[in-house]
Amino acid sequence: MQETVRLTVGQATIRFLVNQYVELDGKEQRFIAGAFGIFGHGNLAGIGQALLQNEIDSEPDGGRMPYIMPRNEQGMVNTAAAFAKAKNRLQTWMCTSSIGPGALNMVTGAALATTNRLPVLLFPADFFATRYPDPVLQQIENEQNFDSSVNDAFRAVSVFFDRISRPEQLLPSLMQAMRALTDPAATGAVTLAMPQDVQAEAFDFPVKAFAKRVWHIRRSPLDAGALRRGAEIIRNAKNPLVVAGGGVKYSLASGQLREFARRTGIPVSDTQAGKGAINCDHPQSVGGVGATGSDSANHLAARADVVIGIGTRYSDFTTASHTVFKNPDVKFVNINVRPFDAVKNAGEMLVGDAREALCALTEELADYHVDADYAETVAAEKKAWEKETYRCYHLGHGPLPAQTEVFGALNEMLGDNDVVINAAGSMPGDLQALWQAKTPTQYHVEYAFSTMGYEIPAGLGVKLAMPDSEVVSIVGDGTYQMLPMELATVVQEGVKVIYVLLDNHGFSSIGALSESHGSQRFGTQYRKGGGEKHTDLSLAELPVDIALNAQSWGLEVFRVRTVKEFREAYAKAKELDRASMIYIQTDLFGPNPPSSAWWDVPVSQVSRIESTQKAYREYLEAKAEQHHYF
Structure with missing residues (x-):
């Protein structure tokens, strides 16, 4: 019995x-x-x-x-x-x-x-x-x-x-x-x-x-026939490009990706989830691709004849709403454990574990390397974007600093095994374009659902997972007001997280999107008034003191005005054994990194507002390059 x-x-x-x-x-x-x-x-x-x-x-x-x-x-x-x-x-x-x-x-x-x-x-x-x-x-x-x-x-x-x-x-x-x-x-x-x-x-x-x-946890190998077909497509490529997604990290395949890129010379771009899958100082690492990507990756994407997607689900930000891969004859070779994702963009399906697939593909392509002209182009694009990144990190903007300057200071101060967290607003775009991650663990941006309110509880989750790392969660004032209460849990559990709060008195990302689409930043700014004054920038800012609110939850709070003061505050926060927040006001209007890609957000087709009419004409012009990949 x-x-x-x-x-x-x-x-x-x-x-x-x-x-x-x-x-x-x-x-x-x-x-x-x-x-x-x-x-x-x-x-x-x-x-x-x-x-x-x-x-x-x-x-x-x-x-x-x-x-x-x-x-x-x-x-x-x-x-x-x-x-x-x-x-x-x-x-x-x-x-x-x-x-x-x-x-x-x-x-x-x-x-x-x-x-x-x-x-x-x-x-x-x-x-x-x-x-x-x-x-x-x-x-x-x-x-x-x-x-x-x-x-x-x-x-x-x-x-x-x-x-x-x-x-x-x-x-x-x-x-x-x-x-x-x-x-x-x-x-x-x-x-x-x-x-x-x-x-x-x-x-x-x-x-x-x-x-x-x-x-x-299974590591599914590739089907032999699919491996041969995928390798043959890549072998015939003149301008191939890898798009590395989060699946590379989850498969613990970063080492294999670095070796594949080294032996083939194929440049590697990354998605939000895949950033850090290849170290930023690798010769073939060309940065983020897509709507919020870098010029280096997007310029290479525009000429790519073969795109090798590894562990990516090809969101609209990655493909720039199907406009960033401009070559009319572009082909896709997709490595993914999910057939659902592997078939996207009518790609050649290589269904299997990313690490196993990269090992097999590297061996299968032992006789392949990109030609010298393309290698020089890759190196030149990489160098040019590194120069632009440095400029965005050291703008000397005033009177309020640009958020890219804060990111630059953090990027230079964080250790390789420390973690930066973000999820929503304009910050993920700047981070994908500019952040230079040397390890797979350093960059933690939730951009599949891009959930406002993620950053504060995420800081707790990441610190529980990585207690020996400095965990820095970047929070906007809009996100903070949506879900700040887990700060009490952080304090209750004695968990050390460094929160960086950028206050620009509004929704910067949606405000810029609204303005570019003819809606004049309607409903995106924290200003006194209301009624019919939702676009009036002359109205007084709200007297909401987020720094004081964070202090009331039990955090040590550092108020700073300049990037120099920010660096000093970070050094102090790092020495603490408890949670803290560095509060700094930044410019609502940027400046942000230069954009080289598009994102499909429809504009009203008819309107009595001139700004909307103009935006719709621009929308039609951009949409003309949009197409399905077959």
Whole structure:
């Protein structure tokens, strides 16, 4: 007879998770590093009780599940996603919420994780499975059926979703959850909706279910035929270009990418997720490509006859909305673990692990190297952009500094294994164009979902993942006002993060986009007034003191005015053993790096406003270069 142990569903969930491990290249570690949870009537007596019991047991089966109390449900999912990204998807945190608004707060974080292909495990509480007390507090009723709740919103943003309506359903669902979380080709947010009565229900679970289980991360090799076809396309290329995405980092393939570039001479551009996959001082490293990319990469993209996409999903920023690869005969060779991404742009599909693929492709192309003329062009483009980067970093702009000058100071002061974090506004564009990353870990920008409010909780997540690194999270005043509350969690946990807040009294990125599209920065500036004055720059700035607000959360705050003072403040912040913020005002209007690519944002086709009419004519002119790749 099978040995069993009587546990609640919540207790069984925690006992199962503390015994789940992953292995890659012979290195093994526990997969769920800990739990974030905000408790309410939906989960405090279920998963909450299970976490408490795990904490107070003298010898919990499988070990402890560390717990951290966050302040916002979206914030805790952002923290878990940032942790997973910093850990190259080999470890993450679980998140539990109560029913209703607490659960719905996690949906944006789930979308962020899935869009970025990052594993997070979510346990939103749900209605009563028995339905005796329906409708419970915070339950939305559906007149058409009784088996749906707000948690069904997670279906659209999760790679696996299930509702545990009976204890017998738990273990098969947890196995599928782990399968999805550890699958390099299919990972993202996994959501197990937990009815609150089921969480507390007891059941005789098989003891064997809680034995240590190791999930082996596969490295899928390329199909031999696909390898030959891809290599032949590259071998016939005169002006090839690599686009390195986040998949290179997650595959731990940076060394192989550097060797591939060295032996073939093929220049390597990068996406937001892929920056640092090749070190910036590598001769073949030519910087970011696309709408916010560098001139060096975009000029090479314009002439490329073969584009080798490695671990990229080809977002519209990477392709400049299908305008940056201008060669009418351009071909794509795509290396990706996901066939869904490998087929994009009608590319030759090389489905497999990035590291394995690069090793095989380097060997297959042993007789290939770009010609001398193209190599000289690559070197010249690289040198010219390095000169432009230096100029943007040392503008001497005034009276307020440009944000590129702050980035330059940080880029020069951060160590190779330190981390810079950002996600939204105008900053990711400047960072992709200018940041010079020497290692795969230094650059952490979430730009797949570009979630305002990511940066503050992400600082916590990255520091938990990389405790020995200086973690610097760059925050705009707009982002800060959306989700600052995890600063309390950072202080509560004694985690050292250096936050850099750039205050330009508005939404710089959207303001510039609005102006260039004929909408005159409408609704993008923090000014007194309102009514019909949303474009009036003469109005007084709001007396909101973000630095003082950050100080009230418990941070050490340094107010600075100049880049010189910023450098001095950073040196002081680095010496602290607690969280701090460096507050500096920057120019709302830039200047920003020169742009050499486009982004498709439609303009009103008819308007009585002259600025909109002009913008629409310019839009049609730019859109004329847009085309599908076949």
